Amino acid sequence: MPHASQSPAPALFLHDSQRRATVPFQPLDPAHIKVYYCGPTVYDLAHIGNLRAMLTADVLVRLLRTLYPRVTFVRNITDVDDKITARARANGEDIGALTQRTTQEFHKDLAALGVLPPDIEPRATHNIGEMQAMIARLIENGHAYEAQGHVLFSVGSFPSYGALSGRNPDELEAGARVEVAPYKKAAGDFVLWKPSDAEQPGWESPWGRGRPGWHIECSAMSHRYLGDSFDIHGGGSDLLFPHHENERAQSLCCFPHSQFANYWVHNAMLLVEGEKMSKSLGNFLTIRDVLAQAPAEALRLLLLGAHYRSTLNYTQAGLNEARKTLDRFYRALSSVTDIPEAPVPQTVRAALEEDLNTPKAIAELHVLANQAMGGDRDAAGALRAGGRLLGLLQDDPQLWFKGGASVEEDAAIEGLIAERLAAKKARDFARADALRDQLQAQGIVLEDTKDGTSWRRA
Numbered sequence: 001m002p003h004a005s006q007s008p009a010p011a012l013f014l015h016d017s018q019r020r021a022t023v024p025f026q027p028l029d030p031a032h033i034k035v036y037y038c039g040p041t042v043y044d045l046a047h048i049g050n051l052r053a054m055l056t057a058d059v060l061v062r063l064l065r066t067l068y069p070r071v072t073f074v075r076n077i078t079d080v081d082d083k084i085t086a087r088a089r090a091n092g093e094d095i096g097a098l099t100q101r102t103t104q105e106f107h108k109d110l111a112a113l114g115v116l117p118p119d120i121e122p123r124a125t126h127n128i129g130e131m132q133a134m135i136a137r138l139i140e141n142g143h144a145y146e147a148q149g150h151v152l153f154s155v156g157s158f159p160s161y162g163a164l165s166g167r168n169p170d171e172l173e174a175g176a177r178v179e180v181a182p183y184k185k186a187a188g189d190f191v192l193w194k195p196s197d198a199e200q201p202g203w204e205s206p207w208g209r210g211r212p213g214w215h216i217e218c219s220a221m222s223h224r225y226l227g228d229s230f231d232i233h234g235g236g237s238d239l240l241f242p243h244h245e246n247e248r249a250q251s252l253c254c255f256p257h258s259q260f261a262n263y264w265v266h267n268a269m270l271l272v273e274g275e276k277m278s279k280s281l282g283n284f285l286t287i288r289d290v291l292a293q294a295p296a297e298a299l300r301l302l303l304l305g306a307h308y309r310s311t312l313n314y315t316q317a318g319l320n321e322a323r324k325t326l327d328r329f330y331r332a333l334s335s336v337t338d339i340p341e342a343p344v345p346q347t348v349r350a351a352l353e354e355d356l357n358t359p360k361a362i363a364e365l366h367v368l369a370n371q372a373m374g375g376d377r378d379a380a381g382a383l384r385a386g387g388r389l390l391g392l393l394q395d396d397p398q399l400w401f402k403g404g405a406s407v408e409e410d411a412a413i414e415g416l417i418a419e420r421l422a423a424k425k426a427r428d429f430a431r432a433d434a435l436r437d438q439l440q441a442q443g444i445v446l447e448d449t450k451d452g453t454s455w456r457r458a
């Protein structure tokens with residue numbers, strides 16, 4: 001056994017979209033790490049592509065919490081957006097009711113997936129004052145202008161525009177085929193504030209009654225809760241341009257001596273038949289849809305089975321495979337009694353420190369599972385602790401093997417077991433054996449212990 005040495009300095013590497021390289025993570029303040037993620041626009045159930053972004057953040061934050069004493073994770077809710085207004089109108093529903101209901105469903109889905117809640121979850125509509133203050137400042141600084149009730153950010157006023165996404169603003173303008181709104185001085189200029197009619201949600205402002213553009217929401221909320229400069233900003237790669245490029249422009253022009261986000265982390269898209277899973281394409285599966293077919297943990301493992309920067313094609317076969325892998329892990333856990341508490345195994349942590357290499361971390365779980373199957377209790381403890389860092393393997397193995405079927409099916413099995421127990425008590429052993437055989441034919445294995453009968457699927 002090697003001697004336990006002092007734990008080495010954190011060696012986290014992250015791929016930073018702006019540096020276009022995988023680099024060592026250097027916190028602004030190692031005593032307090034600050035992370036911001038763009039959250040959902042709440043008008044419909046979340047799909048499993050959205051989930052991929054939330055899971056990437058979850059693993060990142062879980063890892064940061066093992067490496068640093070304090071982490072503040074902020075993930076917003078976009079609850080004002082024209083897509084929300086349109087959906088509320090189509091449903092004949094109040095906007096507030098729609099966003100509240102959708103937010104609750106989102107929380108329910110994420111809880112089922114074991115995604116830990118953020119420390120702060122600001123809503124755009126509760127931060128309109130902060131947005132207006134930033135917009136006023138941008139106008140004062142000469143980075144924004146007012147035109148026909150709109151306030152626009154002047155892209156030409158910020159020389160570093162495009163540095164994050166690597167896009168050249170001149171190219172963008174030349175390539176723009178869309179009709180340019182008459183109130184824009186340049187095609188690339190984007191909206192900070194826009195006028196609302198009586199039907200649209202709106203707030204009084206120095207520029208008339210209106211509502212914010214999407215990009216200013218995240219600049220305002222990250223600033224309010226994390227300050228001028230923070231460590232990591234994340235989201236899906238579809239947000240890199242224009243959303244994140246615009247957030248960066250707004251924030252750096254508003255607070256010129258700040259850094260805004262020090263590292264940018266972007267997950268690749270979840271695809272269906274080669275195309276981005278998205279609401280607008282209508283090719284999406286909601287988290288709910290998948291949970292009706294398979295345990296949440298299988299979906300989690302499936303999504304973490306690919307590195308977050310590789311695209312992932314969703315298939316039913318992949319989901320079945322993930323389920324089988326979990327059968328194997330839980331079988332390993334159930335092969336020892338009294339799984340001991342253990343620290344996170346170094347192998348699993350090291351894999352995640354390499355730019356969140358979840359496939360490698362899962363391969364390390366397989367190594368531990370093999371050892372646990374051989375009866376190694378410490379390996380079983382390490383398997384469970386390593387699993388926790390990925391949000392996996394925290395169930396009671398017994399429950400895992402019971403689970404997966406519908407509640408009704410489970411209730412029917414419990415009913416047959418109760419009937420068998422009653423038959424045994426009445427000393428009707430023939431009936432009891434017949435019931436055992438019937439359950440066995442359904443693939444249910446019974447285990448009689450002094451505490452009663454437990455069961456699992458074979």
Ligand SMILES: Nc1ncnc2c1ncn2[C@@H]1O[C@H](COP(=O)(O)OP(=O)(O)OP(=O)(O)O)[C@@H](O)[C@H]1O
Nearest residue numbers: 040041049050052053235236269270277278279280
């Ligand atoms: N197919 C996908 N794969 C991975 N991440 C995705 C995918 N689609 C959206 N995301 C991410 O989900 C998060 C929430 O995004 P948001 O609620 O704005 O999605 P949306 O715009 O409503 O969805 P859609 O893109 O389907 O219209 C963002 O970080 C976004 O990048």
Ligand SMILES: [Zn+2]
Nearest residue numbers: 038039218243
């Ligand atoms: Zn955002």
